[in-house]
Amino acid sequence: MGKKQLIMEKAVELFAQQGFELTSVQQITEHCGISKGAFYLSFKSKDELIIALIDQFMSQMISDTDYQVTKNQNDEKTLYEFYFTMFKSSQKHSNFAKILMKEQSQSFNKELVSKFHHYDRLLEKTILTMMEGLFGEKIENTKHDLVYCIKGFISIYSELILFNNVPVNLEQLAHSLVEKTNLLATQITTPFVTKEIFQLKRLSHEEVTKDQLLEILEQSLSEAEELLEQESLSLLKQHLLEPSLSQVLIEGLLKNIQGYPNCKWIAYLLRNYFALEFTENK
Structure with a gap:
């Protein structure tokens, strides 16, 4: 288990007992058996850890x-x-x-x-x-x-x-x-x-941005193992940067990737993003 995942799992145990507010970084590091320095190499703050969870x-x-x-x-x-x-x-x-x-x-x-x-x-x-x-x-x-x-x-x-x-x-x-x-x-x-x-x-809340989508897409690409998965993600990334694909083709590419565990989230986000984009351009 990596250091970051260890911190997240141990923090959940403390948060479950005490809540977010009453749990300190010091308590988290002691519960993990690591130094504060090691914690801050993974997370800038307790709030960043909570957001990640x-x-x-x-x-x-x-x-x-x-x-x-x-x-x-x-x-x-x-x-x-x-x-x-x-x-x-x-x-x-x-x-x-x-x-x-x-x-x-x-x-x-x-x-x-x-x-x-x-x-x-x-x-x-x-x-x-x-x-x-x-x-x-x-x-x-x-x-x-x-x-x-x-x-x-x-x-x-x-x-x-x-x-x-x-x-x-x-x-x-x-x-x-x-x-x-x-x-x-x-x-x-x-x-x-x-x-x-x-x-x-x-209307009071923001939509996910293109930059955020690209970041998640890159992560999914780095974890992709199957050729169909890789090619579909690459085409979706290219369309995100320079739109050129039809709605039907986009839907087909999303169906190609949504069955892969590491692609479910990006498939969901892209489906919503492209649906909104298509509606605005009609």
């Missing part, structure tokens, strides 16, 4: 969920895979999931709050895309409200699982929430969250 957890959870949604798009299994993958990820990383649920309501650190909002927005986009694909025009007036209902399900049941030691059958939970979601999607007629409210909330 949030990125690691949230990017994996959202990209895994998005992969299941796009793989089964418009299929009857889509909703089930969405819920099952979401709760499976939270259960697998339960310590950090607990920390996030507590800290999101307590943090006054602007950078952390911004990061929480960023991933919340990405989750909303995945849910909205899924619901539009499954129900189409039937939910045109209620789809934004449904996004918040689904987020509510995730929050409430995650809290039940993580903080109350309730024995959980994830398959049963996923099936139960699929039934509830289908019922809401087919029966809701009076939404509260309108398109205007939804867009107003989202």
Whole structure:
């Protein structure tokens, strides 16, 4: 295990016990058995460490969920895979999931709050895309409200699982929430969250930048082992620098890479980035 990963894993143990605010760099280094100098070679500050942990957890959870949604798009299994993958990820990383649920309501650190909002927005986009694909025009007036209902399900049941030691059958939970979601999607007629409210909330947060995408793309390229993976990433990078590919070809390249574990996150980000770019240029 590398030094950076060791620090992250040991820090999570302390954060789970004490929270972000009460855990010091000194405590983290003592828990890891390293010097402060070794810590600062990996992270500039405790806040940078926290951001890295949030990125690691949230990017994996959202990209895994998005992969299941796009793989089964418009299929009857889509909703089930969405819920099952979401709760499976939270259960697998339960310590950090607990920390996030507590800290999101307590943090006054602007950078952390911004990061929480960023991933919340990405989750909303995945849910909205899924619901539009499954129900189409039937939910045109209620789809934004449904996004918040689904987020509510995730929050409430995650809290039940993580903080109350309730024995959980994830398959049963996923099936139960699929039934509830289908019922809401087919029966809701009076939404509260309108398109205007939804867009107003989202406008207050920044989109991922081209430079950030290029950085993540380079990392994915360095880890790519298969020829198809390498060639697809290279073409996507080239298009990002000098747009020349059609939307259909871009979608094909994204499908080529989204099945590779190290490419799920960049595939998710690029799909959203190019979709926005295409909409703006129409």
